[in-house]
Amino acid sequence: MxxxxxxxxxxxxxxxxxxxxxxxxxxxxxxxxxxxxxxxxxxxxxxxxxxxxxxxxxxxxxxxxxxxxxxxxxxxxxxxxxxxxxxxxxxxxxxxxxxxxxxxxxxxxxxxxxxxxxxxxxxxxxxxxxxxxxxxxxxxxxxxxxxxxxxxxxxxxxxxxxxxxxxxxxxxxxxxxxxxxxxxxxxxxxxxxxxxxxxxxxxxxxxxxxxxxxxxxxxxxxxxxLPVKKKAKKQQKKKYIALLIQNKEGKYVIEKRPDSGLLAGLWQFPMIPADEIVESDWHRWLLENYKIDAEIKGSCTAIKHVFSHIIWNVDVRKATTNQETVSDSRLKFVSIEELKEYPFPVPHQKMIPFLEEK
DNA sequence: AAGCCGGGGTA
DNA sequence: TACCCAGGCTT
Structure with a gap:
C-alpha cells in the first residue's frame, strides 16, 4: 500500500x-x-x-x-x-x-x-x-x-x-x-x-x-x-395540496404511506400532487384516487419541508365530506385523539394543530 | 458510481 | 442559502 x-x-x-x-x-x-x-x-x-x-x-x-x-x-x-x-x-x-x-x-x-x-x-x-x-x-x-x-x-x-x-x-x-x-x-x-x-x-x-x-x-x-467534498446537487421542488377532510362525526381521513420509498409506513393526510393536477380537477382527482367526495375549502396554512433530495411545498386546506366510511384499506377515519397514536412525518405533524381550529 | 432516504442546526 | 451530521440500501 x-x-x-x-x-x-x-x-x-x-x-x-x-x-x-x-x-x-x-x-x-x-x-x-x-x-x-x-x-x-x-x-x-x-x-x-x-x-x-x-x-x-x-x-x-x-x-x-x-x-x-x-x-x-x-x-x-x-x-x-x-x-x-x-x-x-x-x-x-x-x-x-x-x-x-x-x-x-x-x-x-x-x-x-x-x-x-x-x-x-x-x-x-x-x-x-x-x-x-x-x-x-x-x-x-x-x-x-x-x-x-x-x-x-x-x-x-x-x-x-x-x-x-x-x-x-x-x-x-x-x-x-x-x-x-x-x-x-x-x-x-x-x-x-x-x-x-x-x-x-x-x-x-x-x-x-x-x-x-x-x-x-x-x-x-x-x-x-480539507476534506475535499464534491457538492451535492440541488433538491427538486414538489407542490402538494394536503387535505384535512372532516366528516359529520368530526373524524378526519388519514392515509398510510406505502411500505417502501419516502416515509415508508408512516401516516399522513391525503395529498394532491399540485404540479400535475390543476385546481379545477382536484375534486375529480380525489374521487378517482381516494374514492372520497369532499368539498375543498380555502387554504389554512402553508408548509415548506426540506428533505435531503426533495423540497415539499404543501398548501394545507380543510375539506368536508358526507361519508362515514372509506373503501380503500390504506385509509381511515380517526378522531383527533386516535390520530396521535399513529406515526406522522414532521411536515404532517405540523398540520395537526389546524384540525381543531374553526 | 449514483440515487434514494429525514430532519435539525449553524454561519 | 449552503453545508453538515457516529451511513446504508438499491439500482
Missing part, C-alpha cells in the same frame, strides 16, 4: 496523546454508561447522519421501552416507528427491528462479535460494524464515518474526494494502521469526539487539539480546505 503519508508520523505517540486527551475530555453520553452491545448498536443506528443532541432523548425513550433485543423483537413495527417519529430515515428503524429479530432467532439473542455475521445483519454497514466491534467488543477495527474522514484528511493531508466510495476504503486502510491495538474502543470514540468538538468542519479549534503537532494540514495551514 501507499504508506508515504504515514512516514512522517509517530503512530504510538499520536495514540498516546489522543487517548490521554480522550480520558480527560470525553463527553458524558447515555450510551457510554456501559459497553452493552445492544445499547451501542441502537445508539450507532440513531447517530447515522444525526447529531448527538438530537439523538439523546430518542435513545433514552427507546431504551426505556425496549431495554433488550427481546422487547424490540416482539414489538409492533408501527410502535417502533412511533418511537422513531421525527428522527428521520425511517428505514433505520425497520432494518434495526429486522436485524434484532434475526439476532433473537439465529444467535439466541446474543449480538454476534464475528465481523461477517454482524455485517450481514440488516442496516449494519461497514461503519456501524466497526463501531460495534470496537466499542462493545474491543476489536481493533476501523469505524470510518464523515467525522473520521475529516480528522484524518487533515492529519494525513488526504485530498481525495470523500464522497467517492473508493476514498472511504483508503481511510479504512489508514485508520487500520493508526488504531490503538490496546484500546481500539477509546481510539475510535476519541476520533469521533475530536471531530465533533475540535476538528470541526468550519473553523476548527486547532489551538486546543491534542494532536496538532501530528497534523499535516495544520503544519501547512490548510485545515479549512
Amino acid at each position: 501507499n504508506d508515504k503519508r504515514l512516514e512522517h508520523i509517530n503512530i504510538s505517540a499520536f495514540q498516546q496523546d489522543l487517548l490521554r486527551w480522550y480520558e480527560e475530555n470525553k463527553r458524558n453520553l447515555p450510551w457510554r454508561e456501559n459497553n452493552n452491545a445492544y445499547r451501542v448498536w441502537v445508539s450507532e443506528i440513531m447517530l447515522q447522519q444525526t447529531k448527538v443532541d438530537t439523538v439523546i432523548p430518542y435513545f433514552n425513550r427507546f431504551m426505556e421501552k425496549y431495554p433488550t433485543v427481546y422487547e424490540l423483537a416482539e414489538a409492533e413495527q408501527q410502535d417502533v416507528l412511533k418511537q422513531w417519529e421525527g428522527l428521520g430515515y425511517y428505514s433505520r428503524a425497520r432494518n434495526l427491528q429486522t436485524a434484532v429479530r434475526e439476532v433473537v432467532e439465529t444467535y439466541d439473542g446474543k449480538i454476534p462479535d464475528d465481523p461477517k455475521q454482524l455485517g450481514s445483519l440488516k442496516g449494519i454497514g461497514p461503519y456501524t460494524k466497526g463501531a460495534i466491534l470496537s466499542i462493545a467488543y474491543n476489536q481493533p477495527i476501523p469505524a470510518v464515518d464523515g467525522n473520521v474522514m475529516r480528522v484524518f484528511s487533515r492529519v494525513l493531508h488526504i485530498e481525495e474526494d470523500i464522497t467517492q466510495s473508493s476514498t472511504k476504503k483508503l481511510f479504512e486502510y489508514y485508520v487500520g494502521e493508526m488504531i490503538s491495538k490496546e484500546d481500539p474502543s477509546s481510539f475510535n470514540q476519541a476520533i469521533m469526539d475530536l471531530g465533533a468538538t475540535i476538528c470541526t468542519p468550519k473553523q476548527p479549534l486547532c489551538m486546543f487539539c491534542p494532536v496538532m503537532e501530528y497534523c499535516q494540514a495544520y503544519v501547512e495551514g490548510i485545515q479549512e480546505s
Whole structure:
C-alpha cells in the first residue's frame, strides 16, 4: 500500500496523546454508561447522519421501552416507528427491528462479535460494524464515518474526494494502521469526539487539539480546505395540496404511506400532487384516487419541508365530506385523539394543530 | 458510481 | 442559502 503519508508520523505517540486527551475530555453520553452491545448498536443506528443532541432523548425513550433485543423483537413495527417519529430515515428503524429479530432467532439473542455475521445483519454497514466491534467488543477495527474522514484528511493531508466510495476504503486502510491495538474502543470514540468538538468542519479549534503537532494540514495551514467534498446537487421542488377532510362525526381521513420509498409506513393526510393536477380537477382527482367526495375549502396554512433530495411545498386546506366510511384499506377515519397514536412525518405533524381550529 | 432516504442546526 | 451530521440500501 501507499504508506508515504504515514512516514512522517509517530503512530504510538499520536495514540498516546489522543487517548490521554480522550480520558480527560470525553463527553458524558447515555450510551457510554456501559459497553452493552445492544445499547451501542441502537445508539450507532440513531447517530447515522444525526447529531448527538438530537439523538439523546430518542435513545433514552427507546431504551426505556425496549431495554433488550427481546422487547424490540416482539414489538409492533408501527410502535417502533412511533418511537422513531421525527428522527428521520425511517428505514433505520425497520432494518434495526429486522436485524434484532434475526439476532433473537439465529444467535439466541446474543449480538454476534464475528465481523461477517454482524455485517450481514440488516442496516449494519461497514461503519456501524466497526463501531460495534470496537466499542462493545474491543476489536481493533476501523469505524470510518464523515467525522473520521475529516480528522484524518487533515492529519494525513488526504485530498481525495470523500464522497467517492473508493476514498472511504483508503481511510479504512489508514485508520487500520493508526488504531490503538490496546484500546481500539477509546481510539475510535476519541476520533469521533475530536471531530465533533475540535476538528470541526468550519473553523476548527486547532489551538486546543491534542494532536496538532501530528497534523499535516495544520503544519501547512490548510485545515479549512480539507476534506475535499464534491457538492451535492440541488433538491427538486414538489407542490402538494394536503387535505384535512372532516366528516359529520368530526373524524378526519388519514392515509398510510406505502411500505417502501419516502416515509415508508408512516401516516399522513391525503395529498394532491399540485404540479400535475390543476385546481379545477382536484375534486375529480380525489374521487378517482381516494374514492372520497369532499368539498375543498380555502387554504389554512402553508408548509415548506426540506428533505435531503426533495423540497415539499404543501398548501394545507380543510375539506368536508358526507361519508362515514372509506373503501380503500390504506385509509381511515380517526378522531383527533386516535390520530396521535399513529406515526406522522414532521411536515404532517405540523398540520395537526389546524384540525381543531374553526 | 449514483440515487434514494429525514430532519435539525449553524454561519 | 449552503453545508453538515457516529451511513446504508438499491439500482
